[in-house]
Amino acid sequence: MEALEQKILSEGTVLDGGILKVGSFLNQQLDVDFLIKMGEEVKRIYEGERITKILTIEASGIAVAVAVASVMHKNVVFAKKNKTSNLSGELFSAKVHSFTHGTDYTVTVPKDYLSKDDRVLIIDDFLANGNALNGLIDIVNQAGAKVVGCTCAVEKGFQGGGDELRKAGYRVESLAVIEKMSAECIEFRR
Amino acid sequence: MEALEQKILSEGTVLDGGILKVGSFLNQQLDVDFLIKMGEEVKRIYEGERITKILTIEASGIAVAVAVASVMHKNVVFAKKNKTSNLSGELFSAKVHSFTHGTDYTVTVPKDYLSKDDRVLIIDDFLANGNALNGLIDIVNQAGAKVVGCTCAVEKGFQGGGDELRKAGYRVESLAVIEKMSAECIEFRR
Numbered sequence: 001m002e003a004l005e006q007k008i009l010s011e012g013t014v015l016d017g018g019i020l021k022v023g024s025f026l027n028q029q030l031d032v033d034f035l036i037k038m039g040e041e042v043k044r045i046y047e048g049e050r051i052t053k054i055l056t057i058e059a060s061g062i063a064v065a066v067a068v069a070s071v072m073h074k075n076v077v078f079a080k081k082n083k084t085s086n087l088s089g090e091l092f093s094a095k096v097h098s099f100t101h102g103t104d105y106t107v108t109v110p111k112d113y114l115s116k117d118d119r120v121l122i123i124d125d126f127l128a129n130g131n132a133l134n135g136l137i138d139i140v141n142q143a144g145a146k147v148v149g150c151t152c153a154v155e156k157g158f159q160g161g162g163d164e165l166r167k168a169g170y171r172v173e174s175l176a177v178i179e180k181m182s183a184e185c186i187e188f189r190r
Numbered sequence: 191m192e193a194l195e196q197k198i199l200s201e202g203t204v205l206d207g208g209i210l211k212v213g214s215f216l217n218q219q220l221d222v223d224f225l226i227k228m229g230e231e232v233k234r235i236y237e238g239e240r241i242t243k244i245l246t247i248e249a250s251g252i253a254v255a256v257a258v259a260s261v262m263h264k265n266v267v268f269a270k271k272n273k274t275s276n277l278s279g280e281l282f283s284a285k286v287h288s289f290t291h292g293t294d295y296t297v298t299v300p301k302d303y304l305s306k307d308d309r310v311l312i313i314d315d316f317l318a319n320g321n322a323l324n325g326l327i328d329i330v331n332q333a334g335a336k337v338v339g340c341t342c343a344v345e346k347g348f349q350g351g352g353d354e355l356r357k358a359g360y361r362v363e364s365l366a367v368i369e370k371m372s373a374e375c376i377e378f379r380r
Contacts, residue, residue: 029303030252030266032259058249062220063266066256069222076220076253113219 001041001175004153005188007034014181018128018156026125026153027060035067038175042068042123042151045173049148051121053077053114055140057107057132064153065123074121077114079107079136092142094135107135109143116144127152127174130161137170149173156181157189191231191365194343195378197224204371208318208346216315216343217250225257228365232258232313232341235363239338241311243267243304245330247297247322254343255313264311267304269297269326282332284325297325299333306334317342317364320351327360339363346371347379 013021025031051072056065057079065076081096082105091108098105114120120140124132133150140147147170155162155174158181162172177189203211215221241262246255247269255266271286272295281298288295304310310330314322323340330337337360345352345364348371352362367379 023300024302028268028270028300030256030259030268032256032266033263035256036260059252059268059270062249062252063256063268066220066222066225066253067260069220070226070257070260073223076222078218078220078249078253080218080249110213110218112214 001038003034003037004176007031008154008176008178009186012186014183014186018159018181020126020154020156020178020181020186022154026064030060030063032063032067035064036071038064038153039068039071041175042121043071045151046072046121046149050119051148052118053120053145054123055079055109055114055120055136056123057081057136061124064125068121068123068151072121077109079109079139082106082108092139094138094142096135097129097131107132107139109139111143114140114143114145118143118145119148120145121148122150124150124152125154127155127162127172128159130165133161133165133172137165151175154178191228193224193227194366198344198366198368199376202376204373204376208349208371210316210344210346210368210371210376212344216254220250220253222253222257225254226261228254228343229258229261231365232311232363233261235341236262236311236339240309241338242308243310243335244313245269245299245304245310245326246313247271247326251314254315258311258313258341262311267299269299269329272296272298282329284328284332286325287319287321297322297329299329301333304330304333304335308333308335309338310335311338312340314340314342315344317345317352317362318349320355323351323355327355341365344368 149171155177157177180187283298339361345367347367370377
């Protein structure tokens, strides 16, 4: 998505440790009019696909998912991140390793909100190693539902998580894929 | 907001400990088309007021704030919840006591995203004792910005937080105010 690439180039900053800061529009500040444009692009990408539900993960995934859902008129379910693995039987859960924080956490979704008839579009803000997406896919599979596709706003292509999921047969359609980045330069996949 | 009251009556469940569960549309599952209707109501309430920014708090506050912002065409800034109070000088921060979890946490907003020229609408999903709102108001005041109003989807009027803020001179406009609730019955303020 050309407009997103331009926005990353003009407002993004690359920090040490492979972190891309886009807090001014996608993380701690949300440019909602722009998120809606991203939602329109997501709708276009999945035109013709039957989708019953959008699944995301707290916190900033919620913003992107709500913007997409406002265009596609679908309900959003969001997975919560929990420190403990001491969970009730009413939840689907999966373990996720956080690349940013170097720790493990458990993601959960109440069983009430996903069923075997659901055709799920997974949405998140960032895709790096794919750990969060793998946890969400695991949860969709536990529900017996179908993953229609995974769309993240920004994929760090060089971290390989998206390509591994593509190899595994999932449809992964990120709105911008960064192939290489440094403090001086950000290169997108063509 | 009549439609919200109806939705609480038809989909809400009152649990022990004064907890209202509206997970099916406002918390872990988000009925985004309905959230947009709430956004239209918020726009109507603040018609004629100049608002430059919407402030909320993670996680489910983000969903309501993005829906409101999509109607009002404003940027959203969201406060993060942190366990530690060991924070950098680039953040506004305030301490908040969580009624639900019985613990304290610190909310933070990067200084870049709020300035003295901002006129802020604070949005959240629930208003009970008002602790989260007080933290957000504290942060707006630290920035030297102006709180135009506070709107939560559901106010538990019987917990008094909203009325205390009104007494302190803040405009608090909740979309539904619950005066009394039990497993059998939910009564709204008229």
